[in-house]
Amino acid sequence: MKKERVVIIGSGPAGLAAALYTARAQLNPVVIVGNQLGGQAAITHEIENYPGFPGGLSGPDLVEKMKEHAESFGATFTYDLVESVDFSSGSPYTVKTLMDEYSADSVIVTIGADPRKLGIPGENEGVGKGVSYCGTCDGFFFRGKDIVVVGGGDSALEEAIFLTRFANSVTIIHRREELRAGVQLQKRALNNEKISFIWNTVIDKVNFGDDGQVNGVTLNNVETGEVTEHPTEGVFIFIGHVPNSPIFGDQLAMNERGYIITDERMRTSVPGVFAAGEIQDEIWRQVATSVGQGTSAAMTAIHWLEANEETLQPLDETAEPAGD
Known part of the structure; x- marks a missing residue:
């Protein structure tokens, strides 16, 4: 010893x-x-x-x-x-x-x-190429870009609001039809013209362009089962x-x-x-x-x-x- x-x-x-x-x-x-x-x-x-x-x-x-x-x-x-x-x-x-x-x-x-991960294809490969778990750390690199935020709690909304300082648009993807964040945070997010929401939906896959950078996500509506492709240049994951x-x-x-x-x-x-x-x-x-x-x-x-x-x-x- x-x-x-x-x-x-x-x-x-x-x-x-x-x-x-x-x-x-x-x-x-x-x-x-x-x-x-x-x-x-x-x-x-x-x-x-x-x-x-x-x-x-x-x-x-x-x-x-x-x-x-x-x-x-x-x-x-x-x-x-x-x-x-x-x-x-x-x-x-x-x-x-x-x-x-x-x-x-x-x-x-x-x-x-x-960070708690989604555990989906492309997530690990996308770190440093468009996938992030810290808006404060990486938001600056997404100036003028369209990005998505995954989550519905306080952290997700706080980071989404912060990211509007840089991004052209922020789409929050949440697996439920109601947010779990505090009331005041919800009001701020819902009233932010740069923020939009996709409800009752999860990400099945992170997709990449020919340059190796994130260029979209595959979405799955948990109520209807509909699968769609959503273009994005950044995926910020805040699920704890x-x-x-x-x-x-x-x-x-x-x-x-x-x-x-x-x-x-x-x-x-x-x-x-x-x-x-x-x-x-x-x-x-x-x-x-x-x-x-x-x-x-x-x-x-x-x-x-x-x-x-x-x-x-x-x-x-x-x-x-x-x-x-």
């Missing part, structure tokens, strides 16, 4: 920021990367709203710069997946991955949340997110939607365990806010480790695997 002061679970913007700050504090954090270095940011075609890059840059470029920055101060990145954790007996905590097992004095959870929290079971306090509950300093219900980014933030979901939350979690972790320094096991002392 590897003994560490700080183990960071996840490598999105929150995890990368936490890695930088804890590395600068000479804690030599270990970042367990997960499925994708950089998380959702790494699959974002271009990021134009992160401070300091007026010309914008690609998601992969930003992620690589953040990783290099953290590594320059001593952070270690391991390309592995967390299988389980044990927060039940107090610090140090056990983090078990596919390849290793860690004894961590503190843990920062930045494992994120994934799924937090990646099941591996924690009931060891951390969560809300009814599975998001980890933290206080203003990113502290979870377990002392020495902190959370940041979309695993605990179901509102903003921006690179900049995740970086701020990761920074807060790291600084709180640093202070917590300092306050508990006298009780921490020396790093050069070999930890015995739990249960042995």
